[in-house]
Amino acid sequence: MSRSELLEQPEREAELLAGIARRVLDRAASRGAEQAEVGASSSLNREAGVRLGEVEVLEEARDRGVRVTVYCRGCSGTASTGDLRPEIIDQTVDRALAIARHTQPDAAAGLAEAELMADDVPDLDLWYPRDVSMETLIERACAVEAAGRGADARITNSEGASVSAEASVSVYANSHGFVGSNRGTRYAQSCILIAGDESGMQRDYDWDARRRFDQLAAPDVTGREAARRTVRRLGARRIPTGRFPVLFVPEVARGLIGHLIGAVSGGQLYRRASFLLDAVGQQVLPEWASLIEAPRQPGGPASSAFDGDGVATRESALVADGQLLRYVLSTYSARRLGLTTTANAGGVRNMRLSGGQRSHEQLLEELGRGLIVTEVMGQGVNLVTGDYSRGAAGFWVENGEIAWPVEEITIAGQLRDMLANLRAAGTDHDERRSLQVPSLLVAEMTVAGQEA
């Protein structure tokens, strides 16, 4: 299908993908698979990138793919292809079957129970097609970058701005007869700027992403915010080594809660690779905090009526009043643990931390003397032990007021303690994200910088 056809008639593209899925399932069954499942997707992306007012990249992308898993006598095999010609689809199924002949039986393998399949697939308000022209994208990207470059005399250079329009259709089907389809649109813009003065150069960015093109932030909002975030880093320095309270802004606070979710995810648990083994019923966050998952939220960033196994999703708390109520499980990991799936194959969808009540000013006041972290770097998170050590940048705070920017420091602690002893949270959730976490104030961490 052409671009405009897909945008105007996504049902036809979904039917095309469903046809491929049926072909896959029929062939798998006729070749001896007891069960099979298939995911097929098709997406379009048009993107314009500009730098210093000139076009840098214009991209037209069309991605398609099919992934099949077959189950034969307790053994499974998986194969995928980006080539959707019928004969290649057939070969792909045969490949999956060939692999299943060599794998060993696994009692946990196989589809989710048929009665768990989503029997209703409501419209979740995710499809706002618009055939935005390349010229429009270019103009908008230029406007974003120009607003950023014009916002402050200390903006000396740019890595550019880009604007994109994406539409995707996907189908998941399995041999229970379940066929589910999702479609969604996403429009995004971003801008990366460079600021410079006698202290050196700094880089930062801002972005926005929405289901509807007409809901994207105005170009000058993104450009100016990118500039503000970049220039405020100029003159950053290190701080002495010591122990201080640390305020994580929403974009890095997300990471902390992301580690909590990772540690209670089935794959980590059945491998015993988690600092939160057997933690259901335990206090993992302060009593004022809850984590609620709303996978069917209309228009949500990750909304879907079914998970990666076809299982019906529903609103459910992961943490209530600080207590862990459940794990994050797919059909497979649930079976490995002797539990029931939580419809989280593919991860959590639209998870929000509630219970925070502080304004930004209140959080600063409560921080008193300590660190605001706006960026973390590197892979220093060990989910097995909960040991946490990252590079960081942000601001030093004295008497509840931002004193100066900070960089080239590390922050370290133990995730279990950091999370359980959160002192306060804000109300500044980032609505653009599937995992929505406000600013979090961590009681104390080891901060390393210069010699003390």
Next chain:
Amino acid sequence: MADSMYDQVRTHLLAPAGLGPTEIDLALNRLLARGIDFGELYFQRRVREGWVLEDGSVKNGSWDVDQGVGVRAVANAGTGFAYADSLALPALLDAADSARAISREAGAGQVRIAPVTDYPLRYQAADPTAGGGSAERVELLRTIDAYVRSLDARVNQVTVSLTASHDQIMVACTDGTLAGDQRPLVRLDIRVLMEEGERREQGFSGGGGRFGVAGLMEPECWQHYAREAVRQAEVNLGAEPAPAGFMTVVLGAGWPGVLLHEAVGHGLEGDFNRKGISAFSGRVGEQVATAECTVVDDGTLDQRRGSLNVDDEGTPSGCTTLIENGRLVGFMQDKLNARLSGVQPTGNGRRESFAHLPMPRMTNTYMLPGAHDPSEIIATVEDGIYAVNFNGGQVDITSGKFVFAASEAYRVRNGKIGPAIKGATLIGNGPDVLTRVGMVGSDLKLDSGVGVCGKEGQSVPVGVGQPTLRIDGLTVGGTS
């Protein structure tokens, strides 16, 4: 040899799709509008096979095929890019029409291409995914699992994975380039989780390169990785909290070369420097390291994970000196950035796949050996740490700040290696960290072949290496 590489790709990749010289010329000619500096077609087919063992059995395997053509047209600093997941001519011509929209001018031209074949091969065209062997691979993983468990009763979980891929590419460019390559890549990973009392720790080891699976099936190869993974988990079980603060750090030989990749490597990529956004921009000729330091990026090493016969733009791979005796001498370039900077491409134009644009990327980046015995280096440290293994790193190329996370490290006091310490992030400033290199060891070692480098959302396989180094001052992010 390189001519047979080209012929094979032509036969196996293009001919089945009905593409020959005529079709390629037709598509390239479409890209030649006025105002277009160069146009390029990149054909690719990549097959990946993977097996994973968990809980003593190989429970799943995967087979993934990706193929398509990426077309770009470059006008000054602007690029028009489109790709198709079909190699058929109509899809190719559609992609060419989309890509040339970068130039609003009409026009046509004629291009003459001929295969580039006069370069040596760094690896052979072996296809590690061909010829079956599934049963042997599954058996290998089970044998490794049994061996790992026999090494230490405290081993609780063992995960072993084996991946093999075969990547066939053909690049045709309006500058006359026509080159084909077939790239084998195999990798074995062993991860163990050990429990003792209340403590649980992981250990990891693995390796691979551009050769067939047979190379990994040698017992001396996989047994080495197995022992190494178990040893690391054991060391971590006894590790104490790491210190926090600014101190002397000795980095072991080999994989700790991730320091060079993050601290200087990315900052020396041609795109960032052309744009003036790297902390190293405009500093060619300056002293950025002590005189003992010479750093190269070398894609010509035999069978190494980061090696290439030709890069993804058809430029034969090279060995580029980045820092010579402490002085910054060169950057890594792809065609676009080389042209705009008035220099030659260095064979560093790489892309994750046909669906991504090429850019300057590292291959195998390492520091040449120095004069000191490693034990002599440790002996000079009064108070610091000795870090021998890492998880990987990250850099902000503009501010120059980089991190890398130690996964195996020891306290050093009075010239003696002391107790193991827990993993900690190290942070420094790229443009000055090498000016603090106090001693360079004679023990240059390259990593075992597990490196993956990410840049602007694209992943490519790379290698790193270095001799033992003493850095006189780096911030260590421990808790005590």
